[in-house]
Amino acid sequence: MRGALKCIAFLSATFVGQAAPAFLAKTELFASGEGGYNLYRIPGIVVTARGTILAYNEARRFTGSDWDTIDIVMRRSTDGGVTFSAPSAIAQAPGSVSRSPVAVERKQGKPNDITYNNPLAIAGRDGTVHFLFCVEYMRVFHMRSRDDGKTFSTPVEITGAFDSFRPEYAWRVAATGPGHGIELKNGRLVVPVWLSLGAAGNGHHPSVNATVYSDDHGATWRRGDIAMPSTAEFPDPNETAVVELADGRVMLNVRTQSKENRRAVVTSKDGATHWSEPHLQQELQDPICFASLVRLAKDKLLFANPDDLTRRNLTVRISYDEGASWTVKKVLEPGPSGYSDLSVLPDGTILCLYETTDSEKRRLMLARFNEEWLTAH
Numbered sequence: 001m002r003g004a005l006k007c008i009a010f011l012s013a014t015f016v017g018q019a020a021p022a023f024l025a026k027t028e029l030f031a032s033g034e035g036g037y038n039l040y041r042i043p044g045i046v047v048t049a050r051g052t053i054l055a056y057n058e059a060r061r062f063t064g065s066d067w068d069t070i071d072i073v074m075r076r077s078t079d080g081g082v083t084f085s086a087p088s089a090i091a092q093a094p095g096s097v098s099r100s101p102v103a104v105e106r107k108q109g110k111p112n113d114i115t116y117n118n119p120l121a122i123a124g125r126d127g128t129v130h131f132l133f134c135v136e137y138m139r140v141f142h143m144r145s146r147d148d149g150k151t152f153s154t155p156v157e158i159t160g161a162f163d164s165f166r167p168e169y170a171w172r173v174a175a176t177g178p179g180h181g182i183e184l185k186n187g188r189l190v191v192p193v194w195l196s197l198g199a200a201g202n203g204h205h206p207s208v209n210a211t212v213y214s215d216d217h218g219a220t221w222r223r224g225d226i227a228m229p230s231t232a233e234f235p236d237p238n239e240t241a242v243v244e245l246a247d248g249r250v251m252l253n254v255r256t257q258s259k260e261n262r263r264a265v266v267t268s269k270d271g272a273t274h275w276s277e278p279h280l281q282q283e284l285q286d287p288i289c290f291a292s293l294v295r296l297a298k299d300k301l302l303f304a305n306p307d308d309l310t311r312r313n314l315t316v317r318i319s320y321d322e323g324a325s326w327t328v329k330k331v332l333e334p335g336p337s338g339y340s341d342l343s344v345l346p347d348g349t350i351l352c353l354y355e356t357t358d359s360e361k362r363r364l365m366l367a368r369f370n371e372e373w374l375t376a377h
Contacts, residue, residue: 022373027084029055029075029353030364032064035087039064040073040364042178042290043353045343046123052148053077053343054129055084055353056119057364066202067100067108072119072133076149080345081368091116091133093141093155100136102172102198120177122189123343130218132158132181132191137173137203142218161212161221165195169208169226172198176212177239179292179341184244189214190271192240192252206230209237209254213272224272227252234264234278241293243301244271245322253293253303253323254278261286261309265323283326287311293323294342296350296371304332304340304352311338314354316374330374332367350374 030040037059045055056074072091075084097114104111115136122130129145131152140162141155162174173196181191196207211224228237236257243251250271254264263284266275284291284303291305301323307315314337318328333356340354352367 019372020370022370022376024367024369024373027081027366027368028363029084029366030057030059030073030087032362035059035073037061037071038068039362041339041355042118043339043341043355043364044119044121044177044179045341045351045353045366046121046129046180047343047345047351048123048129048148049125049127050148051078051080051346053081053084053345053351054121054123054149055364055366056090056121057353058117058119059087059089062113063109065109066117066204067103067113067115069109069113070115070117072116074149078148080347080349081351081366090149090152091119091131091141091143091155093135093139093157097135097139100138100173100203102138102203103136106198106201106203108202118175118178120179120181120191122181122183122191124183124189124217128217130181130189132176134175137175140174140176142221144218158212158221161223162193162195164223165210165226169195170197171195173203173207175239178290178339179241180294180343182242182244182250184250184271185248187215187217188271189218190242190250192242194238194240196238204238205236205257207236207238209240209252211242211250211252211272222272224268225275227266227268227275228254228256228264228278234258237264237278239290241291241303242271243293243295243323246298247322251293251323253281253284253291255286255288255290257288258286261288263291263305284317285309290339292340292342292352294344296344296348300371302342302344302350304342304354306337307331312336314338314340314352314356316342316350316352318371318374328375332369333365
C-alpha cells in the first residue's frame with residue numbers, strides 16, 4: 001500500500017511538472033453581409049474581472065468605409081469563448097447627432113450617414129467595464145457597465161477633455177484607441193487617442209497621438225501631453241496600443257506613416273506626461289496597421305500585428321524584457337489579415353480578435369490559444 005502511494009505521488013508530481021498540451025481554436029464571430037451590415041471592422045476585446053469576454057467592433061452598414069453609417073456592436077461569452085451571445089448594438093449618444101464638417105468637406109459618405117467609431121473598453125479590477133466611443137470623429141463618450149457588459153449606463157460626453165488639446169493642436173477629427181485601454185496599478189485609467197487636422201485624405205491626416213486619463217474611476221477625464229507630434233521621421237502618429245510596464249512606466253506602441261514600415265515606441269512615467277523621445281522598433285515590421293499589446297504574465301508581454309509590408313501574415317510575439325525585444329513569434333493567420341486586439345483569460349488562455357479575408361467574406365475571427373502553442377516549434 002505504501003509503495004502504491006509513493007507511485008501515485010510520483011506520477012502526480014510528474015504530471016504537474018509537464019507543460020499543458022498546445023492548442024489553437026478559431027471561431028468566426030462576425031462576417032460581412034450578416035446582421036444587416038456590409039462589413040465588420042476595428043475589433044476590440046477585453047476580459048472582465050469575473051472572466052466574461054466582451055468582443056466589440058464597428059458594424060458598417062452600407063459601403064464599409066470609415067465614414068459609413070456605423071453602429072458599435074458587442075458579443076459576450078461567459079464560458080471562455082466557447083459560445084457567444086448574439087450581437088447587439090451598445091452605444092447610442094443621447095440627443096441629436098449631426099454630420100461632421102470634415103466628412104462633408106472631404107466628400108466622405110452621404111450627408112445622412114451617422115458614424116459611430118473607435119470603440120474601446122477598459123476592464124477594471126473592481127469589475128467595472130469602462131467603454132469609450134466616438135461619434136462622427138468629433139465627439140467622445142464614456143459609459144460603464146457593472147454587470148459584465150449586459151447593460152451600460154447612459155453615455156456621458158467627455159469631448160471637453162479633447163477640446164483642451166486645441167490651443168496646442170487645432171484638431172477637427174478625434175478618435176480613441178481603438179482596441180482597449182488599461183487601468184494602471186494606481187487606479188488611473190489610460191486611453192490612447194489620436195487627433196487630426198482633417199486636411200488630407202479621408203480626413204484622418206495629418207495626425208498626432210496622445211492619451212486621455214481618469215483618476216476618479218471615469219467620473220472625469222483629462223488630457224495628457226501630446227506623445228508624438230508628426231515629424232519627418234514619424235509622420236502622422238495615430239492608432240496606438242498601450243501597456244503598463246513592470247516598473248510602472250506606460251509604453252505606447254504606435255502606428256505611423258513611416259517609410260521604414262516599423263512600429264514606433266514612446267514611454268511615460270505616468271501614462272500622460274513627459275513622454276520619451278520616440279524610436280522605431282526595428283524588429284516590429286508594420287504595414288501601417290493597428291496592432292495590439294497586452295500583458296500575459298508578470299514577466300511576459302504579447303504583441304500582435306501583420307508581420308509584412310502588406311496586411312497579411314498576422315503574427316503574435318512574446319517579449320520577456322518588457323518590450324525591449326520580441327524573441328518569440330508565431331504566425332496566427334498567414335493570409336490577408338489586418339487589425340487585431342489581444343486579451344487573456346484568468347487561466348492564461350490568450351485571445352486574439354482579428355480581421356481576415358477569404359475568397360467569400362471579410363470576417364472577424366476569435367483565436368483562442370495557449371502559451372504552449374505560441375512557443376512550440
